Amino acid sequence: MAPNLEPLFAQRTKLLKASDVRELLKYSQDPTVISFGGGLPNPEAFPLEDLKVVFEELLHEDNTPSLQYGPTPGDPLLKRALATMLAGRGIPANADQIIVTHGAQQALELFGRVFLDPGDIAMVTQPTYLGIFTAISVYEPDYHGVPTDDEGILTDVLEEELRALAMDHLRPKFLYVVPTFHNPTGVTMSLRRRRALVDLAAEYEVPIIEDDPYYDLRFEGDTIPPIASLDKEGWVIYLGSFSKILAPAFRIGFAHGPLDLVNKMALAKQGVDLFTNGFGQRVAERYLSLGLMKRHIPKIRKLYRHKRDVMTEALEESWPEGTSWTHPKGGMFLWATVDPAVDTRALLPKAAAKGVIYVAGHAFYAGEPEINHMRLNFSYSSDEAIRKGIPLLGSVLRGEGGESRLEEAVPK
Amino acid sequence: MAPNLEPLFAQRTKLLKASDVRELLKYSQDPTVISFGGGLPNPEAFPLEDLKVVFEELLHEDNTPSLQYGPTPGDPLLKRALATMLAGRGIPANADQIIVTHGAQQALELFGRVFLDPGDIAMVTQPTYLGIFTAISVYEPDYHGVPTDDEGILTDVLEEELRALAMDHLRPKFLYVVPTFHNPTGVTMSLRRRRALVDLAAEYEVPIIEDDPYYDLRFEGDTIPPIASLDKEGWVIYLGSFSKILAPAFRIGFAHGPLDLVNKMALAKQGVDLFTNGFGQRVAERYLSLGLMKRHIPKIRKLYRHKRDVMTEALEESWPEGTSWTHPKGGMFLWATVDPAVDTRALLPKAAAKGVIYVAGHAFYAGEPEINHMRLNFSYSSDEAIRKGIPLLGSVLRGEGGESRLEEAVPK
Numbered sequence: 001m002a003p004n005l006e007p008l009f010a011q012r013t014k015l016l017k018a019s020d021v022r023e024l025l026k027y028s029q030d031p032t033v034i035s036f037g038g039g040l041p042n043p044e045a046f047p048l049e050d051l052k053v054v055f056e057e058l059l060h061e062d063n064t065p066s067l068q069y070g071p072t073p074g075d076p077l078l079k080r081a082l083a084t085m086l087a088g089r090g091i092p093a094n095a096d097q098i099i100v101t102h103g104a105q106q107a108l109e110l111f112g113r114v115f116l117d118p119g120d121i122a123m124v125t126q127p128t129y130l131g132i133f134t135a136i137s138v139y140e141p142d143y144h145g146v147p148t149d150d151e152g153i154l155t156d157v158l159e160e161e162l163r164a165l166a167m168d169h170l171r172p173k174f175l176y177v178v179p180t181f182h183n184p185t186g187v188t189m190s191l192r193r194r195r196a197l198v199d200l201a202a203e204y205e206v207p208i209i210e211d212d213p214y215y216d217l218r219f220e221g222d223t224i225p226p227i228a229s230l231d232k233e234g235w236v237i238y239l240g241s242f243s244k245i246l247a248p249a250f251r252i253g254f255a256h257g258p259l260d261l262v263n264k265m266a267l268a269k270q271g272v273d274l275f276t277n278g279f280g281q282r283v284a285e286r287y288l289s290l291g292l293m294k295r296h297i298p299k300i301r302k303l304y305r306h307k308r309d310v311m312t313e314a315l316e317e318s319w320p321e322g323t324s325w326t327h328p329k330g331g332m333f334l335w336a337t338v339d340p341a342v343d344t345r346a347l348l349p350k351a352a353a354k355g356v357i358y359v360a361g362h363a364f365y366a367g368e369p370e371i372n373h374m375r376l377n378f379s380y381s382s383d384e385a386i387r388k389g390i391p392l393l394g395s396v397l398r399g400e401g402g403e404s405r406l407e408e409a410v411p412k
Numbered sequence: 413m414a415p416n417l418e419p420l421f422a423q424r425t426k427l428l429k430a431s432d433v434r435e436l437l438k439y440s441q442d443p444t445v446i447s448f449g450g451g452l453p454n455p456e457a458f459p460l461e462d463l464k465v466v467f468e469e470l471l472h473e474d475n476t477p478s479l480q481y482g483p484t485p486g487d488p489l490l491k492r493a494l495a496t497m498l499a500g501r502g503i504p505a506n507a508d509q510i511i512v513t514h515g516a517q518q519a520l521e522l523f524g525r526v527f528l529d530p531g532d533i534a535m536v537t538q539p540t541y542l543g544i545f546t547a548i549s550v551y552e553p554d555y556h557g558v559p560t561d562d563e564g565i566l567t568d569v570l571e572e573e574l575r576a577l578a579m580d581h582l583r584p585k586f587l588y589v590v591p592t593f594h595n596p597t598g599v600t601m602s603l604r605r606r607r608a609l610v611d612l613a614a615e616y617e618v619p620i621i622e623d624d625p626y627y628d629l630r631f632e633g634d635t636i637p638p639i640a641s642l643d644k645e646g647w648v649i650y651l652g653s654f655s656k657i658l659a660p661a662f663r664i665g666f667a668h669g670p671l672d673l674v675n676k677m678a679l680a681k682q683g684v685d686l687f688t689n690g691f692g693q694r695v696a697e698r699y700l701s702l703g704l705m706k707r708h709i710p711k712i713r714k715l716y717r718h719k720r721d722v723m724t725e726a727l728e729e730s731w732p733e734g735t736s737w738t739h740p741k742g743g744m745f746l747w748a749t750v751d752p753a754v755d756t757r758a759l760l761p762k763a764a765a766k767g768v769i770y771v772a773g774h775a776f777y778a779g780e781p782e783i784n785h786m787r788l789n790f791s792y793s794s795d796e797a798i799r800k801g802i803p804l805l806g807s808v809l810r811g812e813g814g815e816s817r818l819e820e821a822v823p824k
Contacts, residue, residue: 002672013676055471064460067659067661068661069655101685116422117423134682135684138525171420173420174420207420249478249482251686251689271521271549273663274517275663276663280689
């Protein structure tokens with residue numbers, strides 16, 4: 001008999017709920033279910049040969065220091081390599097202004113921890129990456145959602161909102177954006193919107209958190225400079241990750257921002273987990289500094305471009321009239337829109353019963369969601385699974401009966 | 413010109429301060445300073461040859477799944493290996509009741525997050541591991557300290573306190589203990605106190621967090637069973653770490669407790685960092701399951717026994733009358749007590765100027781500290797450094813002038 005701990009849990013614990021994406025793992029543990037749900041890189045995108053090179057090197061050098069407790073803000077060698085990498089993206093970076101985190105998700109949590117008192121305003125796009133909610137909701141912000149279109153955030157709406165807040169003497173603690181190959185929509189913010197955003201940040205003195213995990217995953221069109229590269233005043237905090245360009249398992253993310261902020265984040269991280277796993281940091285550093293990453297990324301781009309094409313073709317061939325989807329030039333996701341009367345969350349169990357899953361759009365909204373969207377991940381699945389799963393979803397959308405796999409499984 | 417973010421920081425951020433131990437890193441970056449401060453394993457204790465075996469295996473098997481995003485509660489293989497390890501410690505463990513964390517420090521943070529509303533009572537020993545404060549103070553508990561002696565926590569005082577609280581209808585959220593080779597004192601809780609603790613936990617329905625990172629580091633005397641192994645009712649939450657028996661850099665800790673609690677911790681961790689670095693988890697699993705750990709630990713024990721002896725001899729030879737220290741039978745620390753009029757925190761800059769540092773005892777107390785203690789780490793330093801540093805500290809305690817290194821550095 002286990003004791004009943006329920007009365008001992010904090011209020012925040014009673015409010016905790018699993019994110020839609022993590023809950024999907026339940027379905028996706030069935031290997032026969034085709035999953036467009038998770039935000040998983042394709043295993044073929046992992047640089048296995050490069051990792052062998054890196055591991056060999058780490059095994060044969062005197063690796064003792066990298067096994068010891070390390071400094072909370074991160075391995076100095078990795079921070080230096082990251083500063084060089086950011087310079088290559090046009091961001092005037094300084095190693096001292098970088099903190100290495102246990103995945104970029106931890107950086108989001110640290111932003112919440114460092115900035116938010118209950119009731120403070122946190123601005124996000126509508127829709128936005130749902131990990132921002134799981135990371136910072138514990139700090140009880142008041143979310144303000146700003147709408148988006150196919151150029152990203154609507155900066156004129158944002159300006160109105162900021163002006164109205166300023167008239168009430170309110171100042172948001174930050175605005176969170178994923179400008180490049182947005183999760184969940186796949187949309188990339190245009191250069192003019194980026195410029196407008198930098199101007200608004202400076203004018204209203206609101207930090208912008210630019211989360212840019214997909215920067216290197218462009219397979220079409222020209223690079224658009226990161227918002228942080230356009231920023232002359234230091235209001236943009238830049239976030240990156242190795243999960244999509246190396247592998248998620250090393251859990252190496254980072255943030256670059258004002259020194260004052262990075263120092264506060266390091267102090268907070270000290271209590272949270274002391275420092276980010278040093279071995280993963282050394283692997284990331286070697287992958288960067290030996291030039292392996294630069295050589296490997298084109299392979300990922302080529303693979304993901306192909307995956308997007310396979311999915312787009314399957315959508316065009318098999319989905320009903322009145323549905324549409326975005327055409328991302330990079331990243332891992334596209335965003336499908338279905339009949340406004342269809343609730344994609346309600347539809348999910350039916351799709352799962354037929355053997356295919358996705359993430360319902362609801363989870364990506366602060367406040368009232370639009371109910372007729374799906375996030376479809378194109379990076380993870382095999383070509384065969386995409387060609388089979390997309391038409392299956394199409395038949396679910398058409399409301400075609402057929403027998404669900406669950407019904408089949410029931411003896412008659 | 414960086415923008416001024418100060419007005420944007422949360423209240424909790426304004427209260428954040430660096431722990432004494434992490435602050436010591438400043439001094440210890442000077443390689444000529446002898447540090448008894450950090451809680452660092454000796455680099456000679458790292459199983460470099462075993463790591464080569466493990467890495468080779470991980471390189472040559474199909475390692476793709478272990479590079480992907482993994483489940484929040486931890487790698488199922490590692491959890492199974494941990495359950496077996498805990499069974500070997502007499503703890504009836506279940507893999508489902510284990511959560512793998514990014515170091516045991518993260519488990520402490522998750523306990524605070526899951527259990528504590530502001531003003532809730534968190535009980536700790538006096539003194540206690542200071543990482544509990546940096547991990548959970550953000551949740552604003554009301555700390556209640558329980559005194560200790562050379563058998564560990566004074567269970568009769570604890571009982572009085574629990575009874576008094578119960579009369580006021582107050583129930584602590586948990587009691588945090590480090591029963592084996594305590595950090596900072598090196599003291600091991602006696603079996604009878606452990607039994608008494610288990611009875612009190614069940615009677616007053618208070619969870620006990622048993623933090624046991626040094627379990628395997630016994631180099632003298634018989635093993636005393638973990639509190640969790642004596643617990644029939646499930647009130648004991650057991651915490652372990654690979655930082656001292658493998659290496660800190662992999663950041664692999666774990667907690668075993670009631671399923672309900674572990675599930676809540678996993679939900680919380682989902683928002684914090686998604687999952688613990690999968691590569692480190694695979695390394696820990698292989699180290700355990702291949703029997704490498706079992707073979708390696710005697711080497712660590714032998715080394716640390718020797719280190720303790722070197723430090724104890726140096727103390728006996730060189731420290732002034734009226735000083736004393738504990739005689740740990742394992743672990744990494746001993747606890748020195750000096751003249752009650754001497755404030756060890758105030759003394760630290762003088763010691764640092766002479767080229768030797770320690771952690772002042774103050775940091776290990778909830779509320780009013782005893783001022784005349786030092787935590788001395790014996791695991792990290794070379795024999796030579798111990799034989800040089802301890803007499804140096806002795807001379808500082810004697811108030812012997814001599815010229816400090818800082819004075820020497822000033823041109824006359």
